[in-house]
Amino acid sequence: MAQIDAIVGWKDLPFGCHVYEPGSTAKFRTGDWRSQRPVLDKEKCIKCGMCWVFCPDMCYSQTEEGYFEANMEYCKGCGICAHECPKDAITMVPEED
Amino acid sequence: MGKRVGIEVSIAIADAVKLARADVIAAYPITPQTHIVEHLSEIVANGELDAEFITVESEHAAMSCCCGSSAAGARTYTATSSQGLALMSEILYHPGPMRLPIVMTVANRALAAPISIWNDHQDIMAQRDIGWIQTFAENGQEAVDLTLHAFRVAEDRKVSLPMIVNIDGFTLSHVIEPIVIPDQEEVDAYLPAFKPRVRLDVKKPVTMGPVGIPEVYTEAKMAHNEAIKASKRVILQGWKEFAEIFGREYNPVETYRSEDAEVLLVTMGSISETAMSAVDAMRDKGASVGLVRIRLWRPFPGPEFRKAAGKASVLAVIDRCLPPGAVCGPVGAELRSLFYKMPGAPKIFSFVAGLGGRDVTVERFEEIVDKARAYAKKRPTELYEVIGVREI
Missing domain, CATH: 3.40.50.920 (Rossmann fold)
Structure with missing residues (x-):
C-alpha cells in the first residue's frame, strides 16, 4: 500500500472524486511499487541530465554538486534513466539488496 | 393544463426534451430509438430549441460528448438502443461516480446474435450495474412524464447522477398514443435551470475523473453507491411535485x-x-x-x-x-x-x-x-x- 498524506474516508471524499488542487498527486508517495532502484556511479556521471529529462515520474532533481538524484518516495524503478544514460553510469539494483 | 394529442411516443419524448430545454444533445441513430433524436435534430435545426445537436460518429462518442457537456454544466440528453447501448458501455460507467446528471432514453431492444431489432430488456440488463438511476415506462404518457422527471431528479444537487428512462422498443417507441403534452409554463415550474455543483471552468480549474488507486477506489465506489441509494428520496419527491403540477401520480x-x-x-x-x-x-x-x-x-x-x-x-x-x-x-x-x-x-x-x-x-x-x-x-x-x- 502506498503511503498517502491525503487519505480520507468515503464520506470525506470530494464530490465526484474531483480534484481541485493542482499537483496533489505529490501526496501519493508511490515509490513503494518499486522492485529495483537506480544507483549512480559518480565516477562515470558527466552531469548531462538525460536521466532528469527522461524520468517519466519527474522524480530526478539536481544536487548542489550538480549530480542528478532520484527521489525514492516517487521512483517506480522503471529503469528508463539507466537505459538512457549515455555513460552507463546508472545501474538498476534489486530492492532486496 | 397541457394538450392531449395523438402522437408517436418517440416524437412525444423529443417534445418533452424540448420542453425540458436541453442544452446539448449528442446522439447516434439506431433502431428503434432513431425517431427521438431525428425529431430533436429537426427541432434544433428549426430554431425551436436553443441547443447544440452534436452528430457523432458512434454511440461511444455520443456518451463521451455527453460526459463533457454535462461536466461543462449543460443540460444533456441522448438516446440509444441495443447494440448502440452496448457500444456506449465503456463510457456508461463514468458519469455515475463522476456525478454527471445526463438523461438518456433507452428504447429497449434485443442484442445480437442472432440480429434482432425487436423489443426485450437484454440490452439494459447487460448494463444493469453502470450506476445510473433507472426507470421503466409502461406507456407513452409515462415515457413523456418520466423523461421530465429524469431531468428533475438527475440534476437535483442532492442527487447529481445520470438517469435512464427505459421504453420498450417499437411497442412504445413507434406506437401512436393519446398523450398529454405539458405546457411550457408547467414544465418550467417543475424543472428549474441546471445549476451544477461543480463545472468545468478555466477560471476555477478542476480535475474530473482521476485515477483511483487501491487506497481510494473502494471509498469512491462506496460514495457512489450511497448517492444512488440516497437518491430515492428525491425520486419520490420528484414524483410528488409532478403530481401536484401535472396531476399524474407515479410510484416506484x-x-x-x-x-x-x-x-x-x-x-x-x-x-x-x-x-x-x-x-x-x-x-x-x-x-x-x-x-x-x-x-x-x-x-x-x-x-x-x-x-x-x-x-x-x-x-x-x-x-x-x-x-x-x-x-x-x-x-x-x-x-x-x-x-x-x-x-x-x-x-x-x-x-x-x-x-x-x-x-x-x-x-x-x-x-x-x-x-x-x-x-x-x-x-x-x-x-x-x-x-x-x-x-x-
Whole structure:
C-alpha cells in the first residue's frame, strides 16, 4: 500500500472524486511499487541530465554538486534513466539488496 | 393544463426534451430509438430549441460528448438502443461516480446474435450495474412524464447522477398514443435551470475523473453507491411535485388488483398493460391473481416492493432477458434476494418471456400463473422456465 498524506474516508471524499488542487498527486508517495532502484556511479556521471529529462515520474532533481538524484518516495524503478544514460553510469539494483 | 394529442411516443419524448430545454444533445441513430433524436435534430435545426445537436460518429462518442457537456454544466440528453447501448458501455460507467446528471432514453431492444431489432430488456440488463438511476415506462404518457422527471431528479444537487428512462422498443417507441403534452409554463415550474455543483471552468480549474488507486477506489465506489441509494428520496419527491403540477401520480412500484391476491405477476415495462388485461380475464374466472409492476429499477425500491407484494403466497416474475448460464433472470434473482429468509416470504418462480419481439399475450400470462400455482404445490426441477419456446 502506498503511503498517502491525503487519505480520507468515503464520506470525506470530494464530490465526484474531483480534484481541485493542482499537483496533489505529490501526496501519493508511490515509490513503494518499486522492485529495483537506480544507483549512480559518480565516477562515470558527466552531469548531462538525460536521466532528469527522461524520468517519466519527474522524480530526478539536481544536487548542489550538480549530480542528478532520484527521489525514492516517487521512483517506480522503471529503469528508463539507466537505459538512457549515455555513460552507463546508472545501474538498476534489486530492492532486496 | 397541457394538450392531449395523438402522437408517436418517440416524437412525444423529443417534445418533452424540448420542453425540458436541453442544452446539448449528442446522439447516434439506431433502431428503434432513431425517431427521438431525428425529431430533436429537426427541432434544433428549426430554431425551436436553443441547443447544440452534436452528430457523432458512434454511440461511444455520443456518451463521451455527453460526459463533457454535462461536466461543462449543460443540460444533456441522448438516446440509444441495443447494440448502440452496448457500444456506449465503456463510457456508461463514468458519469455515475463522476456525478454527471445526463438523461438518456433507452428504447429497449434485443442484442445480437442472432440480429434482432425487436423489443426485450437484454440490452439494459447487460448494463444493469453502470450506476445510473433507472426507470421503466409502461406507456407513452409515462415515457413523456418520466423523461421530465429524469431531468428533475438527475440534476437535483442532492442527487447529481445520470438517469435512464427505459421504453420498450417499437411497442412504445413507434406506437401512436393519446398523450398529454405539458405546457411550457408547467414544465418550467417543475424543472428549474441546471445549476451544477461543480463545472468545468478555466477560471476555477478542476480535475474530473482521476485515477483511483487501491487506497481510494473502494471509498469512491462506496460514495457512489450511497448517492444512488440516497437518491430515492428525491425520486419520490420528484414524483410528488409532478403530481401536484401535472396531476399524474407515479410510484416506484405499482399494483393492479393485488389486494388479497394469492398469485402476483411481476412485470416491468409495456407488457404490464397486457398483464392487466390478463389479470382481469383471470379474475373474471374467479382466480385470485394480481399484478405488481416495477417502475423504479435502480435504486431498487425494496421496502415498496415488499409492501406491494403484501401477503401474496406466490410471485410469478417475468424477465424479458435470458442471461445464459445464470440461476435465473435478473428481476427474478433480485426478488429472490430481496425475500431471502424473510418470514412469510412468498414462493418466487422465475419466467423468461418476450425475447426479441415475441409477444407476451393474455394467454401466456394465464399459462405463467397456472405454472406458478402448480410449482407452489410441487417444486419445479429448474429455477426458471422459458415461456413459449417451441420444442419441435
